Amino acid sequence: MSLSQTAFLLATLTAGGGTMGxxxxxxxxxxxxxxxxxxxxxxxxxxIQQKQQYGVELALLASVVLAGSSIPRAIKTQKTLPIGLSLLAGFGLWTFGTAMSEGKNKVL
Structure with missing residues (x-):
């Protein structure tokens, strides 16, 4: 799965989850x-898809925001929803953090 597809999947899951909430x-x-x-x-x-600057950084920022809000709630409440959001955030942090460290955020 490409970085842009991963970002679009996480966008769908988070926006859909907020709407369902x-x-x-x-x-x-x-x-x-x-x-x-x-x-x-x-x-x-x-x-990312358009090969413009700051795509990976924006997706990483979204993961940081999601992690910052969900991980403390997951630890405090031990409920399924915050734990699931924390896992999504962790996946985003790992995916886009790895892409940044490997230099995949550079525009070709």
Missing amino acids: YIRTGSIPSVAAGCTVGALYALGGYR
């Missing part, structure tokens, strides 16, 4: 956070 509980913070993080992933994926 709103539908199930009426939580406006869930939809706002999910769609914001999803938009960062989507923009990063688009920029």
Whole structure:
């Protein structure tokens, strides 16, 4: 799976998850956070796909934001949703962090 496809997948999962959180509980913070993080992933994926600068960095930023909000909740509550979000964030951190360290963020 390419970096752009990974970013688009994470965008779909986070935005979809935020929307589902709103539908199930009426939580406006869930939809706002999910769609914001999803938009960062989507923009990063688009920029990676178009070989523009800062695509990998945007996707990595989305992962940092997601990790920063979900990991403390996962540790505190031990609930399934924050743990799942933490796993998504960890996957994004690993994928886009590795891409940055290998220099795949350079525009060709």
